[in-house]
Amino acid sequence: MRVRILVSLKASVLDPQGQAVRNALHTLGYKAVEDVRQGKVFEVDLAGLSRDEAARLVPEIAHKVLANPIIETYAWEILEE
Amino acid sequence: MRVRILVSLKASVLDPQGQAVRNALHTLGYKAVEDVRQGKVFEVDLAGLSRDEAARLVPEIAHKVLANPIIETYAWEILEE
Numbered sequence: 399m400r401v402r403i404l405v406s407l408k409a410s411v412l413d414p415q416g417q418a419v420r421n422a423l424h425t426l427g428y429k430a431v432e433d434v435r436q437g438k439v440f441e442v443d444l445a446g447l448s449r450d451e452a453a454r455l456v457p458e459i460a461h462k463v464l465a466n467p468i469i470e471t472y473a474w475e476i477l478e479e
Numbered sequence: 480m481r482v483r484i485l486v487s488l489k490a491s492v493l494d495p496q497g498q499a500v501r502n503a504l505h506t507l508g509y510k511a512v513e514d515v516r517q518g519k520v521f522e523v524d525l526a527g528l529s530r531d532e533a534a535r536l537v538p539e540i541a542h543k544v545l546a547n548p549i550i551e552t553y554a555w556e557i558l559e560e
Contacts, residue, residue, distance in 0.1 A: 404520055406520065406522070416521070419521065419544065419545070422544060423540060423544060426543070426544065428536070428540055430525050430526050430527060430528050430532075430536065431523060431524070431525060431540070432524040432525065432526045433523070433524040434521055434522070434523050434524075435521070435522045435523075436519060436520070436521055437519070437520045437521075437522070438517060438518070438519065438520065439485055439487065439517070439518045439519065439520045440497070440500065440515055440516070440517055440518075441487070441515070441516045441518070442512060442514070442515050442516075443512070443513040443514040443515075444511050444512060444513065445511050445513045446511060447511050451511075455509070455511065459504060459509055459512070462507070463500070463503060463504060463507065464500070
């Protein structure tokens with residue numbers, strides 16, 4: 399099974415990396431770009447797990463390892479069974 | 480309009496960051512994790528663009544700024560009109 403986990407900064411947390419990208423895009427003339435938030439994406443292959451087992455495992459590893467729950471949130475989805 | 484752009488390393492490119500995450504997860508006992516690939520995600524707010532204009536703009540900024548087309552690929556989707 400392959401899952402995708404998106405980790406992004408909470409809305410209340412400043413994102414200097416996203417701001418730098420936004421500013422770079424403005425400098426290049428892309429004025430339609432109002433805001434950019436940058437995050438991380440993990441595509442994870444899991445072996446021999448049922449859907450239910452994945453639904454327990456993925457939040458656990460996201461919370462413990464992939465995201466910093468103080469400043470980040472995550473979302474996940476199954477890409478392939 | 481809000482779009483999400485996912486930037487990931489091409490399958491043929493080594494991903495040491497993803498490997499480090501996989502190894503960390505194994506060390507913690509998550510043996511079901513077979514492989515991890517890490518990428519970037521950008522959530523971009525665009526002002527005053529039609530769907531067609533976004534469909535021209537987003538690939539352009541992804542190709543020129545957000546991704547390195549030599550080693551990375553991207554995918555994008557509209558999150559909000």
